Amino acid sequence: MTPSLTTITTTDPMANTVEGRLQQLQPLIDEDDDVTTTGSAPGDGISRTDSWTLLDVPPTWSCCMGARACPGKAYNPTPIEHVANTLSHGVGIFVSLFYFNAMLAASHRSLQFYIALVYGACTTLLFLMSTVYHYYEMLYRDAKLRPTLRYYLHITDRTAIYLFIAASYTPWLTLRHCGLLGLNAKWVTWAAALGGMAYQWSFHERFKRVELVIYIVVATSPALAIVTMNDWTGLDRMAMGGVIYLVGVVFFKLDGVVPFAHAIWHLHVLAAAALHSHTVLTTLLGPDANNPVPLVD
Ligand SMILES: [Zn+2]
Numbered sequence: 001m002t003p004s005l006t007t008i009t010t011t012d013p014m015a016n017t018v019e020g021r022l023q024q025l026q027p028l029i030d031e032d033d034d035v036t037t038t039g040s041a042p043g044d045g046i047s048r049t050d051s052w053t054l055l056d057v058p059p060t061w062s063c064c065m066g067a068r069a070c071p072g073k074a075y076n077p078t079p080i081e082h083v084a085n086t087l088s089h090g091v092g093i094f095v096s097l098f099y100f101n102a103m104l105a106a107s108h109r110s111l112q113f114y115i116a117l118v119y120g121a122c123t124t125l126l127f128l129m130s131t132v133y134h135y136y137e138m139l140y141r142d143a144k145l146r147p148t149l150r151y152y153l154h155i156t157d158r159t160a161i162y163l164f165i166a167a168s169y170t171p172w173l174t175l176r177h178c179g180l181l182g183l184n185a186k187w188v189t190w191a192a193a194l195g196g197m198a199y200q201w202s203f204h205e206r207f208k209r210v211e212l213v214i215y216i217v218v219a220t221s222p223a224l225a226i227v228t229m230n231d232w233t234g235l236d237r238m239a240m241g242g243v244i245y246l247v248g249v250v251f252f253k254l255d256g257v258v259p260f261a262h263a264i265w266h267l268h269v270l271a272a273a274a275l276h277s278h279t280v281l282t283t284l285l286g287p288d289a290n291n292p293v294p295l296v297d
Pocket residue numbers: 031032085130134262266
């Protein structure tokens with residue numbers, strides 16, 4: 001059967017209230033969605049009229065994969081996909097805690113200890129917030145309960161990604177000797193991450209392209225500092241982790257096409273984060289004749 005196009009236009013009198021805005025956002029907030037919406041943040045008092053086109057495709061539900069989402073709509077995972085999404089990053093909490101503890105124990109100087117503290121805390125927070133969000137999705141999404149909590153959990157999940165990216169670069173740009181470019185890149189990265197977090201809390205889901213640019217700046221700008229680094233040991237494994245992230249992004253886009261696509265994306269994040277953590281632990285912490293830590297304590 002040839003899919004037919006249906007255009008739906010709504011004018012919601014509740015749109016200029018917090019409750020009305022949350023009702024509008026609820027179907028658009030995915031687990032890590034990239035759904036485009038022209039709406040605005042809750043409570044901004046802006047009346048809106050939505051118009052979107054739905055591709056009327058018959059649902060092909062199974063236990064392992066739901067129907068592919070129509071344009072402008074979020075993918076709705078099956079119950080077992082919700083479980084897989086939650087468990088796949090729930091495991092990450094324990095993995096990150098394992099490396100967190102190992103890094104603190106391996107720290108040789110106070111600077112290494114504080115860097116390990118920032119890295120371990122932000123990595124653990126990433127998996128913790130993702131797990132909490134997906135656990136909430138598993139319990140309440142289908143029942144459409146507690147939309148306000150869901151809205152803020154989604155923002156917090158996104159905020160944790162910015163912290164994770166900035167924290168991932170910090171050990172390399174602090175414990176390796178870098179030139180001015182490397183030293184400045186660290187602070188530019190954190191400033192961009194803070195800007196991204198401020199954006200999330202102010203304009204969540206409002207300007208998707210701006211959000212994408214911020215993510216790209218935060219994730220790529222520190223890599224420029226590599227050229228100023230005195231020792232490239234371990235950077236090959238960091239690059240391998242980056243490739244794993246990129247492969248995972250392919251699955252991130254395949255909800256409704258590949259069963260458990262989002263959980264597979266989660267496993268790529270888990271594998272890359274574990275590889276990065278292991279590399280930081282084994283190459284940056286402890287006594288290192290090639291990279292003597294500056295005397296700051
Ligand atoms: Zn997720």
